[in-house]
Structures are given as C-alpha cells and as structure tokens.
Amino acid sequence: MSSSQVVLVSGGSRGLGLAIVRHRIALGDRVATFSRTRTPELEALAEEVGEDVLLARPIDAVDFDAVASWVREVAETFGRIDGLVNNAAIGQDSLLAHTAPDEIARIVRTNLEAPIVLTREVVRRMLVQRSPGRIVFITSIAARSGYSGLTTYGATKGALEAFARGLARELQGRVLVNCLAPGFFASEMSSVLADEQLESIVRRTPTGQLTTSELLLAPLDLLLAPGTNLNGETIVVDGGASV
Secondary structure (H helix, E strand, O other), rough: OOOEEEEEOOOOHHHHHHHHHHHHOOOOOEEEEEEOOOOOHHHHHHHHHHHOOOOEEEEOOHHHHHHHHHHHHHHHHHHHOOEEEEEOOOOOOHHHHHHHHHHHHHHHHHHHHHHHHHHHHHHHOOOOOOEEEEEEEOOHHHHHHOOOHHHHHHHHHHHHHHHHHHHHHHHOOEEEEEEEEEOOOOOOOOOOOOHHHHHHHHHHHOOOOOHHHHHHHHHHHHOOOOOOOOOOOOEOOOOOOOO
C-alpha cells in the first residue's frame, strides 16, 4: 500500500475511527480527523506525532459551516486530500414506536445528511487534483438485514450505500466511491443490542466471531489504495452472517 497520503477520517476519537487514524499514521500517511470531543487517547496520539502528521479538531458533524472550514484548513495545511473515510455516526437503541421524532431527525441528520455534506466539500477539492481521490463510507449490515431497535439507523446506512453508488457513477472515475459494511462488533455501536441479540448473531455467523476494528483495516486499505479499481461497491465484513 502507498504511504504519504492525506486521509480525512470523521469520528476519529474512539473505536473504529481511532483505529483507522492510528493505522493510517502507521502507514506513513498524514491524517486529519474531527469528532464532537477529543478523547484522551486522541489527545495523546496528537501530542505524540504532532500537527504535521495529525490534525484533530473538536467539531460536531452537523455543524456544516465548521465542517467546511475544517476541510478548507486541511487542504491548506496538507496541500491536497487523497482519501476520505466517512465514519462518524450515532447509534439507535429503541423501537420505532418509542423513538421520538426529534431523535429520528437527529439520527438522519448525523448519519446521512452530515456525511453527504462532508463528501460534497471534499469532492470539490478532489476534482481539481491530478490523481483520483477515494471516498469510503462506513455503513453496516443493518442496511441489508433487519434488526429490531435499529430501524432508522439501518435506513441511514442503506441510504448511504445508495448515495455512494450514484456518486460513483456521477463522478465517472475522477473520484472512486465505495462502502465498507461491518457486521456487529464489540464496540459502542453493538452495545445497543441486548446480550441475547448478540449471542444470536454470533450463532448465525459461520466464522463464529463478531467483527473487530482490526479486521476492517485491510479492506479499508484496499479501498483507499491509489491503484484500486473498485468503484461503487460495498465490501461486507461480517463473517458471513448476512449470507
């Protein structure tokens, strides 16, 4: 895999996002990330590598003016943008009948509208660069398999996959757009499911294990590789649970 790329990661302060940030830095990339809060882990990493390598800001994904300013800062600081990983999202842990309209709107705004707006800002800069950019949306098998209590969350992830396919065709290879769809894994996202739901998912998974952040890094590297020919695709990493 090529090093010395500039990769943007939304929601890079914890969990999968932080794992991606650490991994891309280890590959030799310069990384920019934002999240609503800067965790001690992200603070320590930023102090260790410095702003020449990691540019981290506390920004809410739905503050679209702040996001646009951040993208502009990244482009001016690092000179270009090679890759974008749309990772930031919020979960859901309620049946639709018990989910307030304001909460539905918050999930849709954060998980669907925010990554579309961020992608718009990044694409406008990628299109003037000589080499194709790469955009990856972190979606979920909840986009294709129904799970009680995750209806709106799954709907936003399914909509992102549809958006990615349309954008891949619209950009005609000038920017490559793909999705990476994890199965449920031991993280803050899977904590919304009851123990019996997680046990049922494990039983239905041919490999017998939930997805981990580490298992997602290799396919993500493939989607961000300068020479990749993947476009408009969704790579599912769930141990075969959705087969």
